[in-house]
Amino acid sequence: MVGGGQLARMTHQAAIALGQSLHVLAVAPDDGAALVAADVQYGDHTDLTALRTFAKGCDVVTFDHEHVPTGHIRALEAEGVKLFPPADALLHAQDKRVMRERLGELGAPNPAWRPVAEPADLVAFGDERGWPVVLKAARGGYDGRGVWMVDDATQAAELAATLIAGGTPLIVEERVALRRELAVQVARSPFGQVAAYPVVETVQRDGICVEVLAPAPGLPEELAVAAQQLAIDLATALGVVGLLAVELFETPAGLVVNELAMRPHNSGHWTIEGARTSQFEQHLRAVLDYPMGDTSLTAPVVVMANVLGGEPGGISIDERLHHLFAAEPGAKVHLYGKQVRPGRKIGHVTVLGDDLDDVRARAARAARWLQEGHE
Amino acid sequence: MVGGGQLARMTHQAAIALGQSLHVLAVAPDDGAALVAADVQYGDHTDLTALRTFAKGCDVVTFDHEHVPTGHIRALEAEGVKLFPPADALLHAQDKRVMRERLGELGAPNPAWRPVAEPADLVAFGDERGWPVVLKAARGGYDGRGVWMVDDATQAAELAATLIAGGTPLIVEERVALRRELAVQVARSPFGQVAAYPVVETVQRDGICVEVLAPAPGLPEELAVAAQQLAIDLATALGVVGLLAVELFETPAGLVVNELAMRPHNSGHWTIEGARTSQFEQHLRAVLDYPMGDTSLTAPVVVMANVLGGEPGGISIDERLHHLFAAEPGAKVHLYGKQVRPGRKIGHVTVLGDDLDDVRARAARAARWLQEGHE
The missing domain is CATH 3.40.50.20 (Rossmann fold)
Incomplete structure (x- = not known):
């Protein structure tokens, strides 16, 4: 890897x-x-x-x-x-312009969008579609970086000029009427077998995923199946081998594709304990051309909460783990061994159970307890 | 480690x-x-x-x-x-004579037993208690090695003489009327917190554990609780830190202690997917003095089957995995990266479900498919 x-x-x-x-x-x-x-x-x-x-x-x-x-x-x-994935597939996770064009060709649900070669393209798009609009670096962005909410023509012209001068390839997208964000993961093997995980809801804060709810609460069955089918169709059409995560916006008009990732993904960390086959095992099975593993849930409700780095100093992670393990003997902790920096993902916690509100509150509390400098 | x-x-x-x-x-x-x-x-x-x-x-x-x-x-x-465990505790897992003496002092259920300093001790024990008897090396045995079933006085005298001449410390035990073998694992931290896993049934072949059924099928609740209490009492009395596995014989007269181990144990491999906290995580939590994790089952029935090395040659493990994963997408495979030798444990498979007969058959089949030279 x-x-x-x-x-x-x-x-x-x-x-x-x-x-x-x-x-x-x-x-x-x-x-x-x-x-x-x-x-x-x-x-x-x-x-x-x-x-x-x-x-x-x-x-x-x-x-x-x-x-x-x-x-x-x-x-x-x-x-x-x-x-794996091969270059021809991976390109769609590397370049948002290529992705938008291909999704358009495939009839997959894009937001309105346009490439931005010069500031005037951005201004024209905003004036046409209405402000604010979402300006994105076509390459290299992640975790909220490379995405700008642009409020008006003045700001647009200035920002686009700066970015274009810096050599950043850009696209602009309409700001969709967002109910919430969903994600669906599928794995595909070279043999062509595809397996889809249940659709999840992802909760973002400041452009960073903080929480994943599996399965997505209250999602109508037909919408869930449509999302899985979309991901399966995309994996097949793009020739993905390994995992494909399709990040989706749920809007009043239906689902819209936000991003694609072709690797294990933060929206799938819940699968380690929450699905019969973890996304990490599934990715390996796919790239090794083994048959796919069972993707079913191991509990009615699974919530994954990211642990973000807080201000350094204060109570050690060791003592934080003590408190957490004492209060939540069933919480599953995953720490990444990283140096702590404020806002950086340093681990995650998964809680399983029957009641969404309860499980969600416990997962959020667990993640907060592990974060340095939280009080 | x-x-x-x-x-x-x-x-x-x-x-x-x-x-x-x-x-x-x-x-x-x-x-x-x-x-x-x-x-x-x-x-x-x-x-x-x-x-x-x-x-x-x-x-x-x-x-x-x-x-x-x-x-x-x-x-x-x-x-x-x-x-951890400290020497004073570990000694009871290293030396069967020390273990039997201590269990006797603690009032824990021993079989009838005696140290064997010379062949006559063994013969006298057999003549008194009835043949056959079980001769054991007090130190160094595992996986059926260091255990001999002795049928009569002639065989006893000869075998004991040979072993004693070789410097092997010996004890003899009565052959108990065995219904089946059970095991119970507990973990204990330096702080003194103890957590018990559900009691399991272990199935042996040629002295090697081939299958573990969790929870032990049809075990009356009061016997299960008694076994857990026994393990908790032993862990506390012996000052164990980390895991303690208590291997038990179920006899018409009740439970009898067979062996003790103070580490993660084959009888606990099912916990990786079958319990909320795996025995490996639990052992680490115990030796690091973290609070113990939730030991509850994640499915009504969990069966672990050991994969034993078969005759080398023939179908590769890669192809075997293909077949297994295709037939059993939910089977969880653990391979140890070991060189294959006939009879050696090279991995295990865990299957979860609702119906014991079904889950057991699937686990056994999965383990057989992964074994080289099985047909």
Whole structure:
């Protein structure tokens, strides 16, 4: 797996059960996965030579993030390296403009959108569709970075000029009437088998996912099935191998695709205990071309809450764990071994149960207790 | 953790979630845990210098097996190293004579037994109690090794003479009228908190555990509670820190203690998916003095089947996994990365469900499919 973050860390846990040991290309020894995996190579994921050396030791190469240059992936593919998802699929998770165009061709539900080559494109789109609009970097954004809410033409012209001068490729999207955000994950194998997880609700704060509710509360069955079918169709049409997470907006007019990710995803961390097969095992099964695992829920309600880094200092994580484990013997904690920085995802907690309000309150409290400097 | 086998391998998986990385003292690079952990020291667990060096890098030292000499543990304790379970507790899992004596003092249910210093002791015991009897090495046995069924006085005299000449310390036990074997696991922290798992039935073949049924089918509630209470009392009386597995015989006269183990145990592998807290996480919580996790079942019926090595050659494990995953998308596979040897435990499979007969048949079939040379 290229990238040594928490996704590789948790994929390594899943690999161990399958009798494997994840080979990791990490940047630094304190990367989450580098701290725990036996077989780590250090190097930059933008360095083709490092990637080439790394790939030599792998049966199949997959990714912990979307930041490997498409050209490098194509170069390795041309040399016979097996990379999943393949470059032609991954491109749709790397480039929002390519994704929007392809979704349009496939008849999948896009918001109104337009490429922004110069400031006037953005201003024209806002004037036509109404302000505010959502300006996005077509490449490189994550966790709220690379997304700007633009309120009027003046702000638009200024911001777009700055970004374009900086070389950032841009698209603009209408701001949809958002009821809530949903996500659906599917896994697809080279053989073409596809398995979908239940649709979940994701709750964002400041552009960062803070909470995932599985299954999405009160989602009508037909909408859930439609979302799963959409994800299955996209995985198949795009030739995805491995996991595909489809982030969706629920609007009065129906579902709209927000983003695609082709790897284990924060919206699927609940599956470690909450589904019969975790997303990490499923991703490995998919890229290894094993048959897909059972995606059914292990409890009526599963809530995952992200633990964000708080202000450093104060009560140690060790003491925080003591308090949490004493109060919530059934809460499942996952810490990523990361240095704490305010707002950074340093772990997550999953709580299972029968009653949504209860489970949700307990998960949120657990995550808060693990966050430094929360009081 | 001293010892790099599958127990350390699975403990490492659990450590990752707690934000830790298990430091492992392994014998060889192809030990199950050495294949997957980042932080491995090589050395022999009977080498005090190696143990001392190893302990320097640890907050607390625990064990994957019972084979560290008691004297070494005491020496390290005297030097201020924190080892759990402590030598005074672990001794009862290392030496069957010490265990039987202590159980007797505590009023716990022993079979009739006697130390065997010379062949005549064994013959006298058999003549008194009736043949056959069970001769056991007081130290060093596992997985059916170090246990002999002795049919008569002639065989007894000969076998005992050979073993005593070889320096093997011996005890003899009556052969109890065995209905079935049960096991109960508890974890105890230095603070003194104790948590018990549901009682399970263990099914042995040729002295090796092949199957664990959780909870033990048809076990009357009062017997289950008595077994849990017995394990809790023993953990407390012996000063165990970490896991204690109490292996029990169910007889017409009630429960009788067979063996004690003070570490994660084969009879608890079902807990990875079958209990809210796995035995591996629980062992870590105990030795780190965290509050104990929820031990409740995640499904009405959980069956764990061991995968034993078959004759090498034939269909690869990769192809076997394909077949198994296709037929049983919900079966949870754990492979230990070990070289296959006939009869050696190379992995296990866990199946969850509602109907015992169905779940049991599926688990047994899954384990058989993963075993080389089974047809």
